[in-house]
Amino acid sequence: AQSVTQPDIHITVSEGASLELRCNYSYGATPYLFWYVQSPGQGLQLLLKYFSGDTLVQGIKGFEAEFKRSQSSFNLRKPSVHWSDAAEYFCAVGVSGNTGKLIFGQGTTLQVKP
């Protein structure tokens, strides 16, 4: 069965520092992977997605993620964090079959220190 694990529940970084949020997945075939961001009191917004091809994908707001099949990982990165990046981040994998269902990780809350 597919599953997604985000090992870090809470991360604090200083503004301007680099960021990496970890995501590990369990899936038998080539996964469809997503990163969503949830700002306080808001719904989820798609940051980026990976289906195939180049393993380094670019997203909105300066985020990127790298798919590593050998490590079953899809880590999210940003070179320089801004205070407005404080939010909860979810990694998700698309469920096989043509239903569009997603399996989410537990989420990582990012706090940005001034």
Place this chain on the structure above:
Amino acid sequence: NAGVTQTPKFRVLKTGQSMTLLCAQDMNHEYMYWYRQDPGMGLRLIHYSVGEGTTAKGEVPDGYNVSRLKKQNFLLGLESAAPSQTSVYFCASSSGQWDTEAFFGQGTRLTVV
């Protein structure tokens, strides 16, 4: 450009009461979903629909019912609310292919006392 709209945004229920959450999307999406979000557990799928008139169970369907009478609307019902149903509920819609983006509403915070 509304996208996905959920009503209400907040609600407090007493144990045993019933209520319906409404989700409306204006993107002509075939597929719609109801998730619940609980601390430390991410989002879990309650029910989903792959088209008007169809519904299917997700990961945590017990205690909930759904209906999709119109393509643009997806209703989530709680017949007899329980404290364990205290959660934030999110509706989402997509074109259905598993490689496409799901669009989410802003959520409904439900407290059952």
